[in-house]
Amino acid sequence: MKSNFLIIILLLSILFSCKDSERESIKVRSREFxxxxxxxxxxxxLNAIENQSxxxxxxxxxxxxxxxxxxxxxxTKGNFxxxxxxxxxxxxxxxxxxIKVQNxxxxxxxxxFEFKDTSAINNLDLNKYSVEEFEKFEKETNRxxxxxxxxxxxxxxxxxxxxxxxxxxxxxxxxxxxxxxxxSLGGTICHITTSMLEERKTQNxxxxxxxVDK
Numbered sequence: 001m002k003s004n005f006l007i008i009i010l011l012l013s014i015l016f017s018c019k020d021s022e023r024e025s026i027k028v029r030s031r032e033f034x035x036x037x038x039x040x041x042x043x044x045x046l047n048a049i050e051n052q053s054x055x056x057x058x059x060x061x062x063x064x065x066x067x068x069x070x071x072x073x074x075x076t077k078g079n080f081x082x083x084x085x086x087x088x089x090x091x092x093x094x095x096x097x098x099i100k101v102q103n104x105x106x107x108x109x110x111x112x113f114e115f116k117d118t119s120a121i122n123n124l125d126l127n128k129y130s131v132e133e134f135e136k137f138e139k140e141t142n143r144x145x146x147x148x149x150x151x152x153x154x155x156x157x158x159x160x161x162x163x164x165x166x167x168x169x170x171x172x173x174x175x176x177x178x179x180x181x182x183x184s185l186g187g188t189i190c191h192i193t194t195s196m197l198e199e200r201k202t203q204n205x206x207x208x209x210x211x212v213d214k
Contacts, residue, residue, distance in 0.1 A: 061073070063124060
């Protein structure tokens with residue numbers, strides 16, 4: 001069992017290191033996006049869906065509920081989105097199935113998904129906050145000032161409830177700022193800086209190297 005787990009970790013590390021090597025070509029193809037902000041949000045989205053640590057990153061995606069035909073933008077964690085796709089497509093967690101879901105995620109530059117399976121929809125916590133509540137926050141808060149005070153800095157904030165935290169993370173993501181919540185410190189989000197992303201990349205490379213040696 002332990003050897004099987006190590007094999008899975010190794011293969012995932014190889015998969016994500018391949019994704020890292022593709023980042024340069026993604027940046028070169030940034031003309032595919034309407035603005036530089038769109039390009040930044042896509043790269044932040046990739047970081048969120050590829051992250052496997054206990055510090056889970058938030059991403060913003062557009063979801064269509066095929067049961068009621070409603071479409072809305074939501075903020076969720078990368079692993080929640082992956083889990084929803086596993087449920088929607090009735091996929092398990094074999095290496096092939098994990099890679100299939102990762103490909104579905106990474107190739108979706110529009111960050112638009114359609115779901116019909118109820119358990120998949122519930123996995124995304126669509127009802128944590130409403131469109132109206134998000135719009136109210138955007139209208140009443142000086143979002144640009146907040147984002148400028150955070151960018152390129154170490155920053156964290158504690159929230160009393162998930163609703164407020166998700167709305168805040170949603171607003172920051174739409175301004176090109178990636179945030180995450182540590183599962184062991186629920187309710188506290190932090191700014192995911194470039195140095196943190198580089199450290200994660202280095203850790204993945206070390207893990208891959210260690211498993212190859214074994």
